[in-house]
Amino acid sequence: MITGPRSAVTSAGNGSSSRRPRILGRRAGERALARPTSTSFGERAATWGPLAALVAMCVAFSIFADRFASVDNFQAILDSSAVLAVITVGLTFVLLLGAIDLSVEGVMATCGLGFSLLVLNNRNGWDLGLVAVIPIVVLGAGFGFTSGTLSSRLKVPSFMTTVGMSAIGVGIATLLFGGLQPNILDPALGRWTSGRWFGFTPLTFVAAGCVVIGALIQRHTRLGRYAMAIGSAEDIVALSGVNVSRYKGYAFALAGAFYGLGAVMMTTQLQAGVVEAPNGLNFTAITAAVVGGTLLSGGQGGVLQSAVGVLIVKVLENGLVLLDVSPYLQRAVQGVVVVAAVAAATWPLRARLRVVK
Amino acid sequence: MHSRTMRAIAIGLALGAVGLSACGSDDDTSSDTPEAETTEGATDDGTDDGEAAAGDGCAPEDITLIGQVRNETNPYEKAWLDGGDTFAESVGLTQKRLTYGGDSQKQQDQIRQELSSGNTECFVLNVLPNGDADTAPIVAATDDAGAFLVTQWNKPADLSPQDYDRWVSHITYDGVDSGSQIAVAMFDAMGGSGGIVALQGILDTGAAKDRYAGLEQALADNPDITLLDQQTANFSRAEALTVMKTLITKHGDEIKGVWTANDDMALGAIEALEAAGMEGVAVVGIDAVPEAVEAVNGGTMTATVSSDGPWQGGIGLAIGYCAAIGEIDVAGLPAINRAFYADQTLITGDNAADYLTPTVDPAEFACDRVFDRASAALS
Numbered sequence: 001m002i003t004g005p006r007s008a009v010t011s012a013g014n015g016s017s018s019r020r021p022r023i024l025g026r027r028a029g030e031r032a033l034a035r036p037t038s039t040s041f042g043e044r045a046a047t048w049g050p051l052a053a054l055v056a057m058c059v060a061f062s063i064f065a066d067r068f069a070s071v072d073n074f075q076a077i078l079d080s081s082a083v084l085a086v087i088t089v090g091l092t093f094v095l096l097l098g099a100i101d102l103s104v105e106g107v108m109a110t111c112g113l114g115f116s117l118l119v120l121n122n123r124n125g126w127d128l129g130l131v132a133v134i135p136i137v138v139l140g141a142g143f144g145f146t147s148g149t150l151s152s153r154l155k156v157p158s159f160m161t162t163v164g165m166s167a168i169g170v171g172i173a174t175l176l177f178g179g180l181q182p183n184i185l186d187p188a189l190g191r192w193t194s195g196r197w198f199g200f201t202p203l204t205f206v207a208a209g210c211v212v213i214g215a216l217i218q219r220h221t222r223l224g225r226y227a228m229a230i231g232s233a234e235d236i237v238a239l240s241g242v243n244v245s246r247y248k249g250y251a252f253a254l255a256g257a258f259y260g261l262g263a264v265m266m267t268t269q270l271q272a273g274v275v276e277a278p279n280g281l282n283f284t285a286i287t288a289a290v291v292g293g294t295l296l297s298g299g300q301g302g303v304l305q306s307a308v309g310v311l312i313v314k315v316l317e318n319g320l321v322l323l324d325v326s327p328y329l330q331r332a333v334q335g336v337v338v339v340a341a342v343a344a345a346t347w348p349l350r351a352r353l354r355v356v357k
Numbered sequence: 358m359h360s361r362t363m364r365a366i367a368i369g370l371a372l373g374a375v376g377l378s379a380c381g382s383d384d385d386t387s388s389d390t391p392e393a394e395t396t397e398g399a400t401d402d403g404t405d406d407g408e409a410a411a412g413d414g415c416a417p418e419d420i421t422l423i424g425q426v427r428n429e430t431n432p433y434e435k436a437w438l439d440g441g442d443t444f445a446e447s448v449g450l451t452q453k454r455l456t457y458g459g460d461s462q463k464q465q466d467q468i469r470q471e472l473s474s475g476n477t478e479c480f481v482l483n484v485l486p487n488g489d490a491d492t493a494p495i496v497a498a499t500d501d502a503g504a505f506l507v508t509q510w511n512k513p514a515d516l517s518p519q520d521y522d523r524w525v526s527h528i529t530y531d532g533v534d535s536g537s538q539i540a541v542a543m544f545d546a547m548g549g550s551g552g553i554v555a556l557q558g559i560l561d562t563g564a565a566k567d568r569y570a571g572l573e574q575a576l577a578d579n580p581d582i583t584l585l586d587q588q589t590a591n592f593s594r595a596e597a598l599t600v601m602k603t604l605i606t607k608h609g610d611e612i613k614g615v616w617t618a619n620d621d622m623a624l625g626a627i628e629a630l631e632a633a634g635m636e637g638v639a640v641v642g643i644d645a646v647p648e649a650v651e652a653v654n655g656g657t658m659t660a661t662v663s664s665d666g667p668w669q670g671g672i673g674l675a676i677g678y679c680a681a682i683g684e685i686d687v688a689g690l691p692a693i694n695r696a697f698y699a700d701q702t703l704i705t706g707d708n709a710a711d712y713l714t715p716t717v718d719p720a721e722f723a724c725d726r727v728f729d730r731a732s733a734a735l736s
Contacts, residue, residue, distance in 0.1 A: 067607055076606040080599045170458075174428070179435045181648060194632040201632065270594055271628060272648065274621075275430035277595040321603045327589045328560055 049345050050292045050308045054315065061319035068322050075199050081314040082207035083266045085307060088285045088292075089214035090144075090258025092306040093224075093251045095289055098231040098298020099151065099158035101252065104259055104285060106169025107143045108278035111136045111263035113176040116273030120186035123178075129186060137260040143169065144256020145249050152245035158252075166282075173275045182273040193269045203265050210258065214303035217254065227251045231298025288313045291341045300349070312341065414683025415479035417448060422674050423471055425455040425464065426485045432646045433666045434485070436715045440667030441483060444674050447719040452674065461487045465494055472502040480504035481681055483673025486511045489563060496524050505681050507673035511563065518695040525680045525687050527696040528673065529735065532564050535662040536571020536618070538703045539641035541579075542660035543614045546639040550581035551613030554604050556626060558592040558618035565592075568618045568643060585611060590622045597625030605633045614639040620649035620661055627657055645704055645712060654709035663702045667717040668730070672699075675722035684724040694728045696735035 062069035087104060094101040117123060118132035126132075143165055151161040176182075184190075192202045218224035226247045229237045238244045267273055286296075292309020294301030316337055320330045424441035426434040438454045445452040455471070457464040464487050472480065482504055486492040492512040499506040500523050509528045518524040543553070555572055558565030569587075576584055585608045590597035597617065605612065615630070615638060617623040623642030630638050642649055645663035652658035679685040704712050721729065 070606070072609075073606045076602050080602050174430050177430045179429060179432070179439075181432055183648060190631075193628070194634070266595065269598060269628060269632075270625065272594075272624070274594055275428075276593070279593070280596075317599075318603050321586075321588060321600070322607055324586075327557065327587065330589075 047293060047305065049348075050305060050312060050341065053341055053344065054308055054312050057312065057315055057319065061315065061322065065319060065322035068319060071199070073318065073322070077311070077314050077318050078204050079201050080318070081310050082201070082203045083262050083269070084281065084284060084288060084314065085207040085310045086210045086258050086262040086265060087281060088288045088306045088310050089210050089303050090255035090262070091285045092214065092255075092289055092294050092301070092303050093218070093227050094148075094158070094255045095286075095294050095296060095306075096218075096227045096231045096298060096300075096302070097248055097251055098234070098296075099148075099248070099252075100286075100296065101144075101147070101162045101255055102159065102282055103143065103147055103162035103165035103169060103256075104282035105278045105280075106166030106171075106173070107140055107256055107259045108169075108263040108266065108281065109173035109275045110143070110169040110176070111140050111260040112267040112277060113173045113182065113273040113275060114139060115264050115267050116182040116184055117176060119184055119189060121182045121184055121273075123180060123182045127186070129188060133261070133264050136264055137257045140260020140263065141253040141257040144259070145253035147256075148252025149245070149249040151252075152248040170275065177273070177275050184267070184271045184273075189268050190271065192265075193271075203268065206261075206265065210261065211303060211307045214258070218303050223247060223250050223254065228299055228302070231300070233299075284313060287338055291338055291345070293345050295346065295349075313338075415476075415681045417678075417682055418450075419476060419479045420450060420678060420681050421475060421480045422450050422452045422678070423455060423480065423482045424452050424670055424674060425457065425467065425482065426670075427459045427487065428456045429454075432648070433644050436647075436666035437485070437670035440670030440672075440717050441674050442670075443667065443717055443719055444671035444678075444722045447722060448678065457487070459487060461491050464491060465498070468495055468498050472498055472504060477502035477504045479681055481674055481677030482506045483670065483677065484508050489513045492516060496521060499523060505677035507676050509669055509673060512696075519692065522687060525685070525690075526673075526676050526694060527735065528669065528699050529697075530664045530701050531698045531733070532567025533571040533574065534698075535643050535664075535701055536568035536616075537575040538571070539643060539660050539662055540572045540575035540616055542703060542705055543616060543639045543641045544575065544579050544582055546659045547582070547613045549579065552583045552585040552608065552611040553614035553616055554585050554601075554608065554612055555587040556597055556600060556615065556617040556622045557587060557589040558622070560589050565589075565618050572616050582614075590617075590625065592619050592621060594621040594625035597622035598629050601626040601629035602633070605629060605635065610635070612638060614659075615641070617642045620644045620646045623658060623661070624648060624652065627652065645702075645715075647713070647715065650704060650709055650712050653704055653706060654713060656706060660703060660705045663704055663712060664699070665702070665715070665717070667715050668721065669699075671717055671719070671722050672727060672730075675724075676727050679724035679727060685727075693731050693734040697728075697731040698733045698735060700730045700732045 067073055091101055091104065115132055115136045118126045118128045118135065120127040120129075147158065147161045147165045150156060151158040195202055197205060218228070226237065226242055230244055230247065234244060263278065266277055270277055288309040289301070289306040290296060290309065291312050292301065292307065293305035294309070316334055320333060325333060422441070422445050424438050426437050429435045429438065438452070441452040441454070453471075455467050457467055468482070468484070480502070482499060484495055484506065486495055486508055489511045490513065492508055493516055495508065496506065496516065500521050503523060506524045507526045507528065508524070510530075512527050512529075518527050555569065557569050576582055586604055588600045588604065590600045601615070612635070615623070615626045617626055617640070620642035623640050627640050630640070639659040641660045642658070643662045645661045649658060649661045653661055676685070680687050720726070
């Protein structure tokens, strides 16, 4: 999964630079594009603010809710963050571009149904086991690449292409569903969600691995740096000879690959291919990313910030239940906290953000 | 050359995308379009006879049957439409299967579109309104078109079929009763005492409120049972899994039973319990989706309640059909046949094997038997 996009990126980079006049030396150019040289107070606040908020929330919940600060609960929070974390890591690359991805639910529906039909199930004779993860991740990447390429080549806003892609995904998933829910019968897969490694479910380690891999891709590959740069100033990046459309396609493909993996994890947890299971996850993931400091305007934040956002969302969800807040009020309280957190996170940056729509 | 090729590819892709997204949104219905068109064609041919006969009822072959539910990805609603097909076959017709993906606006649009052409006086619609508020415009549209309508599950309390000529019946189920039936079955399985948690449905729906009221009723009768916590999981399996995990950390082994307002949430809760290695917890749900019936039969779940989806899909069309051909005099029907609670069945380990394959006997759709399952008039 890491080597694929990376080697593709390298060769693509060579191809494009040989055709266009080179304005900056590649190394110097990349560095200039990817990293603003000075770090202002505002930026530091935007990076560390959400983490501070997370810590503050944990402290507050520990004081007011008896069972919050326990090893069990810590494990429960991380375990239940796994799927959202993987999705949000993928989504971050799209948000860094300054684009949006609303195809999460459709892509995950198709990938989830596809996965449940490729492993030992009650519908057909396939029994690929863990190998089935590979075609599903590739399928997710294919969805993402299609959305990204369509929007950048045809100049259609990603909002529209991804909404369309989501509908296509739900449609395909409905066909795959075929009226009889595929249930996973492979006991080895069940252990990924019920087994324990050091007290956590194995899926939690998968999610942690995704966060690390995502952060490495973002920092150390051309794809990650260009995504950040495109989100900050797409016109300048294009003028420096970068094939922007191509890198947008790759960024969406990378995101799609993470959605595919997220769908595999969710399907494993539910032990069934459920078309509606990812519903609501798209907006939760966007919320998590933004709360963490990956802003919708692009070029801000990153994988680690988004991961903090995921924890904020999940800690809030968990803490409100433990605090015995009435379920009738929980949604409203979550909304208030999310709006407040985003306002606080963007406050130091508000002068630098251009127009907000 | 290169850019022209690109443009051609782009246009091709765009057209393809438009086509695909159209399929994506309407996919549930598209496969049925050929039959549906034939049905409509037949109706159009017979328009004159139909209108002439409208006074004494439609000729059976002129009738168009339409079943509309949210989506076919939900096993219960899929079974519903299949039941509609069973009825349609029994009278030599085809049912047009419509799905609106839980989108209220789309539901209204579909109905208006269906009623915009053809001999609508011989249309029979069996509709699952998306929510209470969606029923009024559906009733108004069908009444204007003179089509026969049966609605199920959702309607506002102040809207009654008795005020309309063509809205024959509204069928629903007593959620209080189902909520309390499964609660009692769970209490029995727990030996009459212990702690339980409850997972509610979407809090602003009538079904969620009634079912929970049923649980509260059962709790009042069983003082040895303690309600440790209640949360909502919005009728969703994935949300139930997450919420249940949190509840398990909060209450741990005190949880001896899990009451849920539908089977999807029950199945999600079972996954959470299994992941936590908790055994012997009684889990109950409502709707009798196939996987839940299997779980009840296999012993991992304690009980569920069946409203009988295939029967619901057939009976709405059957009532409308009987009214359309003049076998039922709509104005002369008693209140208990216009808006009523239908019988439902508690499924436990004892009888689950009988419900593993949901089927329906077409004999129940005979015009003199269509109201056999009416258990009480809707107040």
